[in-house]
Amino acid sequence: MSYPITGVGAVASIGNTPDEIFTGLCAGRSGLGPLRGFDREKFTAQQLFEIDDRAGTGDEPGRATRFLIEAVRQAAEDAGLPEDLSGVPVLIGTGLRELRSLELWWRDGIPFDASELDFGPALRRRFGAVDTHTFANACSASLYALALGWDLLEQGDADTVIVAGCDTVTESMFGQADRVQPPPPEVRPFDRGRQGTILGEGAAAVVLRRDADPGRPVRGWLRSVAINCDARHPTAPDREGITASVRQAHRIAGADPRDIDLVVLHGTGTPINDLMETEVTASVFAAATPALTGIKSQTGHTSGSAGLMSLLVALSCIGTGRIPPVGGLVDPLPEADGLRLVRDAPLSQPVHLAQVNGFGFGGVNAVAIVAGAA
Numbered sequence: 001m002s003y004p005i006t007g008v009g010a011v012a013s014i015g016n017t018p019d020e021i022f023t024g025l026c027a028g029r030s031g032l033g034p035l036r037g038f039d040r041e042k043f044t045a046q047q048l049f050e051i052d053d054r055a056g057t058g059d060e061p062g063r064a065t066r067f068l069i070e071a072v073r074q075a076a077e078d079a080g081l082p083e084d085l086s087g088v089p090v091l092i093g094t095g096l097r098e099l100r101s102l103e104l105w106w107r108d109g110i111p112f113d114a115s116e117l118d119f120g121p122a123l124r125r126r127f128g129a130v131d132t133h134t135f136a137n138a139c140s141a142s143l144y145a146l147a148l149g150w151d152l153l154e155q156g157d158a159d160t161v162i163v164a165g166c167d168t169v170t171e172s173m174f175g176q177a178d179r180v181q182p183p184p185p186e187v188r189p190f191d192r193g194r195q196g197t198i199l200g201e202g203a204a205a206v207v208l209r210r211d212a213d214p215g216r217p218v219r220g221w222l223r224s225v226a227i228n229c230d231a232r233h234p235t236a237p238d239r240e241g242i243t244a245s246v247r248q249a250h251r252i253a254g255a256d257p258r259d260i261d262l263v264v265l266h267g268t269g270t271p272i273n274d275l276m277e278t279e280v281t282a283s284v285f286a287a288a289t290p291a292l293t294g295i296k297s298q299t300g301h302t303s304g305s306a307g308l309m310s311l312l313v314a315l316s317c318i319g320t321g322r323i324p325p326v327g328g329l330v331d332p333l334p335e336a337d338g339l340r341l342v343r344d345a346p347l348s349q350p351v352h353l354a355q356v357n358g359f360g361f362g363g364v365n366a367v368a369i370v371a372g373a374a
Helices: 018-027 063-078 099-108 120-127 138-154 171-180 239-253 271-284 303-320
Strands: 003-012 090-094 132-136 160-167 202-209 220-229 262-264 291-293 353-360 364-371
Touching (some): 003 018, 003 063, 003 303, 063 120, 063 202, 090 138, 132 138, 138 220, 138 303, 138 353, 220 303, 239 271, 239 364, 262 303, 271 353
Parallel strands (some): 090 132, 090 160, 262 353
Antiparallel strands (some): 003 202, 003 220, 160 202
């Protein structure tokens, strides 16, 4: 079974739509810029992948909600849905919800209602959405939400589902990263010289339907979503858990590794995560040679939206036959010998079937398979 993706939407530090983001990735643009929302004197790191949407200096509340609303608006409009989404479940994956707004209330006294920590009230006001669910599930949250969207369609509980992910960077999270990564890293996924990751802001959304709507374009087909939680370690990835999620995604999709043309890797740029993902990929695709890419060197690690952001990039690769390179990759890991990591420039290649990886703290692993509309 597979389900049509009929609408897409996204905002990130390098673009305000899925097309802008993909164009930026292919052009080698980076969304990394000087800190805008935090006091620079408090941190060693002075750069962040922020969305430049603030009206003035300093920070302001409600930005994660703003990103989410825009991504959902784009996806719903792209799918031809009405303004009133009261009959459509909206599932949101996130890492931190509106915690940044709570920080501003606690420290600076900026007004903030605790009910707005959840995205439901804002979605109800803007779209009339009444069936909303938020999953705070680390870096694979949006793909976990995608799995639930699949289940709702599979069980006949909905004909249309909107799945989204969003996060803004909180000062507390940025501060933690600043303390454990001195000096601030240059994000270089799968490179021997990689040192760590930098957080990013963003939101992504897709509309899933049980059946394609005649007369409406289909952006791609969701062939499978596989999730597990190995719970082996609070932060370090587990080989068996990751491998199991990849093989389960292939099994559900009815795909052999040799059928996969592209893998959009999780690719955080951290020493252990990149090594483990490389080793698992080399093992699973021992008899296959898909192209491999990743986006976090240009968008930052967008946490709860990361999985769906990568999925939208996979759909763009399928639609255009272009694959953006892994930014910052100069000297690939020796464990990547024999793997087709896209480097230096976009690769022109037909993509019919793509795999998207998303792995999070606590061993929450998620892998999706998407196919072209044809």
